[in-house]
């Protein structure tokens with residue numbers, strides 16, 4: 463006889479639900495005071511959604527006659543939502559370990575980019591790679607993220623910079639979305655750099671007249687699902703006007719605006735994003751006070767990427783100023799060939815130490831707020847009834863160990879659960 467529920471996680475010392483009033487995001491005090499239930503259990507139904515979460519005694523009474531496909535005894539452990547990584551570039555060929563050496567020796571990100579390396583190096587290799595090769599390496603990278611507790615991840619295109627390769631990348635992301643357990647939010651980032659041999663105006667024209675119309679056809683035919691549109695708004699890359707026209711065109715196709723802004727220079731990207739109703743802007747190392755105020759007012763999330771500032775030795779994004787102003791702060795790993803990090807626990811640790819966030823703020827930023835940045839906080843990012851049963855079971859009675867034990871997530875994360883299914887994260891694949 464089949465059981466009537468998928469999973470019971472019982473007797474956890476702590477269940478960190480994050481919030482419990484259907485909040486779509488948290489700011490200020492809400493990020494500091496996460497909702498945690500002591501001695502608690504979680505029930506996930508056959509549909510993979512959370513059916514109940516509450517004190518263990520109440521749940522065991524309520525479900526005394528119920529049957530479950532699987533029961534996890536979480537005594538001495540804690541439970542928290544699956545982590546959400548709001549910014550990654552995981553589809554590419556050709557690593558850039560040689561550039562890491564150059565940067566350690568003093569070259570800046572833009573020195574390498576202008577010399578034809580950086581994104582251009584990756585574009586050359588990604589254009590030449592066959593889709594199955596890209597899918598294989600993407601699968602391995604996503605498996606690594608899953609092992610580190612990420613259950614929803616944003617994945618960008620952006621190493622094609624022309625129609626054929628951008629579509630190839632989005633198709634690879636689509637295949638992964640349909641075949642792998644991890645949840646994916648897909649982003650078209652055809653404006654990640656100005657391709658060699660083109661001006662900004664020519665690249666913008668190609669995106670508006672060639673790439674976006676084809677995406678529209680593929681999306682309408684149901685071949686591709688694309689959720690977000692992205693532009694690298696930066697001096698020497700896409701200026702404010704080009705950024706505006708590309709983002710606006712994407713919005714007209716129904717895509718959420720979620721772009722790179724104010725990273726290396728103050729560009730007024732934050733003000734532009736607020737004006738266009740952007741769901742999120744990433745980086746913001748150089749955001750101004752006016753930009754922060756505009757984002758707070760517009761409900762545009764700031765996706766902060768502690769690995770970028772760390773690796774490139776940039777000034778840290780002013781997380782405290784953003785938090786104090788009431789900006790919705792989220793986190794992302796920025797996994798890409800420049801910043802090779804698949805671990806949101808490490809990202810949270812860096813956010814706490816280098817950006818002076820508290821552990822509660824970092825966890826809110828890596829769950830409910832990151833889900834908001836991807837337009838998914840109605841279904842992900844907290845352990846509330848009706849949301850997806852995506853959670854982590856930690857081998858420790860206090861959740862803070864996930865941030866405190868730098869690099870210790872492999873030993874700490876006992877189970878990764880997606881829609882009530884315990885995922886086998888043991889397969890190791892080459893990257």
Ligand SMILES: N=CN[C@@H](CCC(=O)O)C(=O)O
Pocket residue numbers: 551580581584694722725770796798799800801
């Ligand atoms: N800043 C632009 N894009 C990426 C880097 C991509 C690359 O260097 O390949 C980022 O978010 O850090």
Ligand SMILES: [Zn+2]
Pocket residue numbers: 549550551722796798
């Ligand atoms: Zn990026």
